Amino acid sequence: MSDTLHIQHGVASHGHSGEPHVHHHKETFISKYIFSMDHKMIAKQFLVTGIIWAIIGGLFSVLFRLQLGFPDQSFPILETFFGRWAEGGKIKPEFYYALTTMHGTVLIFFVLTAGLSGTFANLLIPLQVGARDMASPFMNMLSYWMFFAASIVMLSSLFTQTGPAAGGWTVYPPLSALGLASQGSKSGMDLWIIAMTLFVASQLLGGLNYISTILNMRTKGMSMTRLPLTIWALLFTAILGVLSFPVLLSGLVLLMFDRHLGTSFYLSDIFVAGQALPNEGGSAILYQHLFWFLGHPEVYIIIMPTMGLASEILAINSRKPIFGYMAMIASLMAICVLAFLVWAHHMFVTGMNPFLGSVFVLLTLLIAIPSAIKVFNWITTIWRGNIRFTPGMLFAIGFVSIFISGGLTGIFLGNSTIDIHLHDTMFVIAHFHIVMGVSAFFGMFAGIYHWFPKMFGRYMNNTLGYIHFWVTIVCAYLIFWPMHYQGFAGMPRRYLDKSSWVSFGQFHSLDAMITVVTIIVFAVQLMFVFNYFYSMYKGRRVRTQNPWEATTLEWTTPIHPGHGNWDGEIPEVHRWAYDYGKDGRDFIPQTEPVGENESSH
Amino acid sequence: MQNFLIFAILILGFIITFQIARASEFVSVIRGEEKTRKQTNKINAALLLVFLIVGLFGVYWAHHTLGDKILKLGSSASDHGILVDRMLKYTIITTGLVFFGTQILLFWYSFKYQESDKRTVYYFPHNNKLELLWTVVPAIVLTILIGFGIVYWYRITGAAPENAMQIEVTGSQFKWEFRYPGKDGVFGKKYYKNIDEAHDNPLGQIWEDAANHDDVYVSGQMHLVVGKPVKLIIGAKDVIHSVGLPHFRLKMDAVPGTPTTLWFTPIKTTKDMIKETGNSKFVYELACDQMCGAGHTGMRGEIIVETQEEFDQWMASQKPKYAQMKEAAAPAAPAAGAAASTDSTAAPAAKDSVKAATVDTAAAVKKDSAGKK
Numbered sequence: 001m002s003d004t005l006h007i008q009h010g011v012a013s014h015g016h017s018g019e020p021h022v023h024h025h026k027e028t029f030i031s032k033y034i035f036s037m038d039h040k041m042i043a044k045q046f047l048v049t050g051i052i053w054a055i056i057g058g059l060f061s062v063l064f065r066l067q068l069g070f071p072d073q074s075f076p077i078l079e080t081f082f083g084r085w086a087e088g089g090k091i092k093p094e095f096y097y098a099l100t101t102m103h104g105t106v107l108i109f110f111v112l113t114a115g116l117s118g119t120f121a122n123l124l125i126p127l128q129v130g131a132r133d134m135a136s137p138f139m140n141m142l143s144y145w146m147f148f149a150a151s152i153v154m155l156s157s158l159f160t161q162t163g164p165a166a167g168g169w170t171v172y173p174p175l176s177a178l179g180l181a182s183q184g185s186k187s188g189m190d191l192w193i194i195a196m197t198l199f200v201a202s203q204l205l206g207g208l209n210y211i212s213t214i215l216n217m218r219t220k221g222m223s224m225t226r227l228p229l230t231i232w233a234l235l236f237t238a239i240l241g242v243l244s245f246p247v248l249l250s251g252l253v254l255l256m257f258d259r260h261l262g263t264s265f266y267l268s269d270i271f272v273a274g275q276a277l278p279n280e281g282g283s284a285i286l287y288q289h290l291f292w293f294l295g296h297p298e299v300y301i302i303i304m305p306t307m308g309l310a311s312e313i314l315a316i317n318s319r320k321p322i323f324g325y326m327a328m329i330a331s332l333m334a335i336c337v338l339a340f341l342v343w344a345h346h347m348f349v350t351g352m353n354p355f356l357g358s359v360f361v362l363l364t365l366l367i368a369i370p371s372a373i374k375v376f377n378w379i380t381t382i383w384r385g386n387i388r389f390t391p392g393m394l395f396a397i398g399f400v401s402i403f404i405s406g407g408l409t410g411i412f413l414g415n416s417t418i419d420i421h422l423h424d425t426m427f428v429i430a431h432f433h434i435v436m437g438v439s440a441f442f443g444m445f446a447g448i449y450h451w452f453p454k455m456f457g458r459y460m461n462n463t464l465g466y467i468h469f470w471v472t473i474v475c476a477y478l479i480f481w482p483m484h485y486q487g488f489a490g491m492p493r494r495y496l497d498k499s500s501w502v503s504f505g506q507f508h509s510l511d512a513m514i515t516v517v518t519i520i521v522f523a524v525q526l527m528f529v530f531n532y533f534y535s536m537y538k539g540r541r542v543r544t545q546n547p548w549e550a551t552t553l554e555w556t557t558p559i560h561p562g563h564g565n566w567d568g569e570i571p572e573v574h575r576w577a578y579d580y581g582k583d584g585r586d587f588i589p590q591t592e593p594v595g596e597n598e599s600s601h
Numbered sequence: 602m603q604n605f606l607i608f609a610i611l612i613l614g615f616i617i618t619f620q621i622a623r624a625s626e627f628v629s630v631i632r633g634e635e636k637t638r639k640q641t642n643k644i645n646a647a648l649l650l651v652f653l654i655v656g657l658f659g660v661y662w663a664h665h666t667l668g669d670k671i672l673k674l675g676s677s678a679s680d681h682g683i684l685v686d687r688m689l690k691y692t693i694i695t696t697g698l699v700f701f702g703t704q705i706l707l708f709w710y711s712f713k714y715q716e717s718d719k720r721t722v723y724y725f726p727h728n729n730k731l732e733l734l735w736t737v738v739p740a741i742v743l744t745i746l747i748g749f750g751i752v753y754w755y756r757i758t759g760a761a762p763e764n765a766m767q768i769e770v771t772g773s774q775f776k777w778e779f780r781y782p783g784k785d786g787v788f789g790k791k792y793y794k795n796i797d798e799a800h801d802n803p804l805g806q807i808w809e810d811a812a813n814h815d816d817v818y819v820s821g822q823m824h825l826v827v828g829k830p831v832k833l834i835i836g837a838k839d840v841i842h843s844v845g846l847p848h849f850r851l852k853m854d855a856v857p858g859t860p861t862t863l864w865f866t867p868i869k870t871t872k873d874m875i876k877e878t879g880n881s882k883f884v885y886e887l888a889c890d891q892m893c894g895a896g897h898t899g900m901r902g903e904i905i906v907e908t909q910e911e912f913d914q915w916m917a918s919q920k921p922k923y924a925q926m927k928e929a930a931a932p933a934a935p936a937a938g939a940a941a942s943t944d945s946t947a948a949p950a951a952k953d954s955v956k957a958a959t960v961d962t963a964a965a966v967k968k969d970s971a972g973k974k
Contacts, residue, residue: 077604093895168892174857175840175894181774182840182894268858269793271805272774272839276794284841284856318714321726349843350854351835351861354758358751365743372739373732379706380731384723385714388638389645397649397711404703408696411743415750417688420681420757421850424843424890462629463622466641470648477656485667488689490847492890495898503847503886510667527615540626581722 027563035145037137038563042144043122044455047448049144049151050115051529057106062522064099064496067091069515071497085163094183096496097166101184102158104169105192109199110154112302112440114147117241120305120447121210121234123455127554128228130219130573132564135212139205146202150195157191165192168494170295173266173287177258180273189259193252200245207245210238219553221573225329226590228552228577229322232329233308236336237301244297244340251290258282285350292343299436300339303403304332306443307374310396312577313446314378316550317393318385319586321578324377331370338367348416349423357416364414371407375400386581390548391465392450398473399442405477406435409484427487430480438476445469448532453547457560458539464531468524475521479514486510551589552577639716646715653708657701678874678885678906679865682850684753691749695742757851761864765830768823771804772835772842772855775896777887778803781817783921789813793838801926808923818922822903823887825867826912832864842900845890848874852890867906874906 036042066075067090074089085095122140126133134140157164166184167176171192179186214235218227257263258279266287267279315322322328345364348357378400387393409431412418422428445468452460491504498504546555553573557565571591579588583599629637677686714720769780769788782788789812795805803820806813825831835844837855844863845852853863875883887902907915 093898097892097895097897166895172841172892175892178840270839270857271793271796274798276796280858283859285859318722320722321724323725324727324732326727327732349852350856351859354755357758358754361750361754362747365747368743369736369739373736375703376735377732379703379710380725382707382710382714384725386716386720386722387642387646387711387714388716389642389649389711394645394649397707400707401704404700404707408700411696411746412689412692415688415692415746417685417750417753417757418692420852421685421689421847423852424845461622461626462641463625464619466645467618467622470652473652477659481660482663482667485663485671489671490845490850490888492845492888494892497898500899500901501886501888502880502882502884503888523611523615527618530615530619540630578726581724583724584721 035141037133037141039122039126039134039137039140040455040561040563040565042140043119045144046115046118046122046147047455049148050111050119051532053106053110053115053151055526055529057103057111058522058525060099060103060106062519063091064096064103065515065518067096067496069512069518071499091496093496094163094166097168097182097494098163098184098188100494101166101168101171102154102164105154105165107437108169108298108302109196110147110151112436112444113241113298114199114202116302116440116444117210117234117237117305118144118147118206119444120230120309120451121206121238123451124230124554125210125213125234126217127454127557127561127565128231128552128577129214129217130222130553130570131213131217132566132570134209135217136209140209143202143205143209146198146205150198150202153191153198154195157188157195160187160191162186162188164188170288170291171255172291173255173258173284174270174272177255177266178270178272178277179259180275190256193256196252197249200249203241203245207238207242210234211242214238219570219573222590225326226573226576228308229311229325229328229332230305230308232332233304233311236332237304240297240301240304240336240339244294244301247290248294251287251294254290255287285347285352288347288350289344292346293340295346296343297339299432300335302436302440303443304335306399306440306447307332309443309447309450310378310399311381312552313392313396313450314381314400315578315580316450316548317388317390317396318382319388319580320381320385321580321582322377323380323383324373325576325578327373328377331373334370335367338363338370342367342414345414345416345419348419361414361416365411368407368411368414371403375404375407390449391460391462391469392446392448394466394469395442395446395449398469399439399446401473402434402439402442402476405481406431406433406439410435421490422487424493425487426483426491426493429493430483430487433483434476434480438480442473445472445528450548451554452532452535452539453542454554454557456536456539457542458535459542459547460535460539461531464527468528468531471524472521475517475524478517479521482510482514546589549587551579551587553590556589556591642716646712649708650712653705653712656704676877677848677850678869679846679849679851679867681757681865682848684756685850688749688753692746695746757865761832761862762830765832765864766826767832767834768825769804769834769836770823770844770855771838772844772889772893772900773838774840774894775889775900777821777823777844777889777900777902779819779823780804781819781916781919782812783815783817785812785815787812788834789816796838801922801929804922806922808926814923815921816923817916817919819919822905824912824915825904825906826909827867827870827873827906829909830864830866832862835861835863840893841891842889842893843891845888846885846904847888848885854891870906870908871904872907 033041076089078086078091079089082095085092162183164184165171165176165188166182171189175181176185176189214231254265258266264279264282266282266284267277268282270277270279311322311328342360342364344352344356344360409427413422413428413431449460449465452458486507489504491498491507495504542559545559553571556571558567573590574593575588575590577590580586582588677683767782771778780788789810790807791805792807793805795802795807804818806816833844833853835853835855837857839857841857842855843852844855849865849867851863851865853861855861869877871883871885874885875881885904885906887904889897889900893900
């Protein structure tokens with residue numbers, strides 16, 4: 001294996017020219033599929049694990065939507081499966097909160113962080129920068145297995161006697177620190193913290209690898225400004241992750257101390273379940289600062305890779321260069337920097353200093369500017385193009401539409417005056433599900449449909465892809481658009497039954513409609529999963545090296561690239577990644593030298 | 602049985618969809634992939650246009666039907682709420698324009714520039730003027746929104762007026778408790794280790810502090826005076842809660858160990874709101890907005906906004922907690938004595954423990970006053 005990885009910088013692999021690396025060493029089942037150090041296999045491992053988690057996390061949302069949509073009805077089948085958690089077929093509050101908490105944790109961290117970045121950073125970085133593998137394939141493998149371990153611990157917390165963590169995905173103390181205050185804060189919470197610790201380790205191992213690969217292992221001629229936007233997006237994502245995940249870890253370590261060692265970092269003046277606790281002098285708000293210092297960059301960790309994927313797919317299928325390449329990079333950079341400076345906008349109503357609040361309003365709304373630039377540039381990219389609606393392209397267009405819808409509601413919440421009213425209401429649920437849930441999923445689906453041929457040498461079924469897209473976009477809007485109105489009415493999030501309230505009882509039929517749509521859209525996602533696994537083995541074969549007629553390097557590798565990616569030398573790069581429709585030519589690959597009469601831009 | 606049936610129908614529907622999808626793939630191979638691709642391209646382009654039109658109609662329809670079900674903008678029941686509503690209106694108009702503009706362009710261009718053999722694409726990698734335009738225009742629009750937002754924010758979070766009525770709000774799993782300072786206008790000191798629900802001290806008031814003797818305690822329901830500013834001093838006993846006041850458009854977290862404040866002026870009485878909404882059961886509600894445990898959904902408080910006379914009348918009917926505690930303690934002593942005569946072994950032990958507890962409390966009070974001052 002080592003000789004395939006004898007690559008240093010750019011041209012170092014020339015010595016191996018012409019060697020058929022793939023046949024050099026024998027791979028066992030274990031080294032090829034389990035403890036693989038091939039970035040492409042690790043990408044698939046992340047993706048499959050992510051898909052499994054997405055099914056679990058999605059199923060949780062279906063379950064708690066049943067309660068929200070039909071609070072009076074009982075579903076005996078729930079008791080069959082969940083026993084005492086759903087006695088008489090009705091979801092118990094403890095179970096409800098466990099479901100919502102795990103839904104959030106699983107989808108945000110395990111699917112849209114690990115499943116998304118893990119898949120596309122691993123797959124695309126070496127292929128698009130022209131490297132044989134990651135800077136450290138071994139660390140890369142460890143990154144996946146740390147994630148796997150985190151998954152096992154998190155999964156096991158579902159089966160504890162007192163249930164998994166149930167204090168919301170943000171696990172604010174004192175609720176999460178005190179077993180006396182909530183069942184979910186007992187052993188489930190410990191497992192949650194352990195799982196997240198492993199998860200952070202996985203993110204750091206992966207992130208450092210992504211950064212060093214992008215910075216050091218680009219092929220000859222691949223200057224930073226010739227990189228596809230996917231790589232830029234993944235670079236900034238990795239930087240955000242490396243800088244912010246350790247802060248979450250520190251917050252969680254202190255939480256663990258408060259839980260078990262009698263410290264008072266977050267606890268003060270607490271009288272719970274009939275007894276006064278000895279802790280004095282801590283600050284519950286401290287945790288929120290530590291949490292959101294990760295928590296806010298986290299939403300960009302989720303959305304930035306999909307911005308990159310969408311940019312790439314929009315340009316390829318419009319047969320037109322991405323508009324404003326440098327502005328796209330600059331706006332990614334601006335988002336990356338601002339992401340660290342806005343965390344306290346999640347805390348406007350915690351009693352923070354009003355002056356400090358106003359600073360965070362300013363910085364928060366600043367992020368709207370780079371986001372707006374990106375949206376306008378995407379729209380200009382498709383303007384006067386020649387658009388091919390592959391399933392990937394449709395999802396990329398859907399991504400832009402949904403990102404606009406969700407981004408605009410951020411202007412409501414980022415403005416502290418409005419946030420006083422809308423904070424912690426269903427408006428917030430609608431906002432972040434659209435902007436980082438649905439739109440990130442759309443970007444991810446776009447990426448999966450688009451790069452599936454590179455992953456498996458086969459296509460996914462197109463018809464199922466189109467059905468998947470159309471049902472999903474219609475349902476996504478049906479579910480989340482009306483929720484904004486529930487938020488305008490001040491309806492708090494995390495309420496499982498509004499029947500005792502005078503102010504929030506007017507949305508009964510709306511909630512039922514949303515639940516029905518949720519079930520439909522979940523079924524269609526299962527169809528996508530089926531399509532994925534079916535096409536892996538039975539999909540239409542890819543017969544040309546470059547099925548989408550794209551310019552980037554991954555399409556210069558063989559249809560089934562081995563470990564090491566290129567059979568011969570790594571190709572040299574002579575131009576940027578977006579020469580589509582230039583000088584009357586449909587596309588010019590990055591590997592083609594610049595002609596003498598070629599116009600410059 | 603019913604479940605099974607639904608399940609069977611789902612599976613069947615799925616198999617049919619899958620078979621059609623598979624067949625269409627075979628057909629496309631037979632007919633020529635390029636030809637099929639062009640045809641589906643047209644269909645999808647048309648669908649995008651249909652989606653835009655239906656979607657825009659849907660947005661209008663949702664606003665039309667759901668708009669009636671929300672608290673109407675401009676109907677806020679507090680002075681600060683009027684500012685919030687106004688800010689909300691400006692933001693809805695601004696973002697609405699951007700929303701319609703960008704969505705229409707996105708889907709219209711997608712439809713218009715669908716693949717066609719006749720078109721040559723326009724090589725358009727960048728244009729500094731355009732990019733500058735859509736950096737500067739959003740920046741200006743946002744500056745205006747931020748400007749209004751921050752001015753309103755300072756007005757809402759600024760210091761409460763001198764004449765504001767003060768009420769202490771305490772959240773705990775899963776109820777709201779309120780304390781009025783009484784005639785002296787001063788809240789007595791409290792310490793969380795003094796909390797003793799069984800002995801009429803749910804807030805942990807320190808009875809040695811005379812300012813506590815006239816403090817009025819109420820649970821579940823808070824009375825406010827219309828047109829009179831009120832300052833809430835908010836705390837929590839166990840975990841973080843949040844005082845959510847949807848009709849007043851306000852909210853403030855209740856954090857154990859870190860008191861917060863919130864002030865506003867209610868401008869409509871409960872009776873006004875009953876008339877305005879046409880709902881005879883209308884009541885202002887206080888909703889916990891921060892996930893606080895299994896009973897979060899039921900953590901409900903009520904607020905009565907009334908005239909000064911009505912309020913004074915209500916306040917006169919309230920008895921301070923201190924007096925209640927004294928009354929409860931007085932008949933307790935003879936009762937203990939009676940118990941002692943009938944059961945001579947248990948009673949002295951009970952008396953001892955009471956004594957010990959009192960000493961404990963006194964020590965705690967001493968420690969508290971030493972530690973905090």
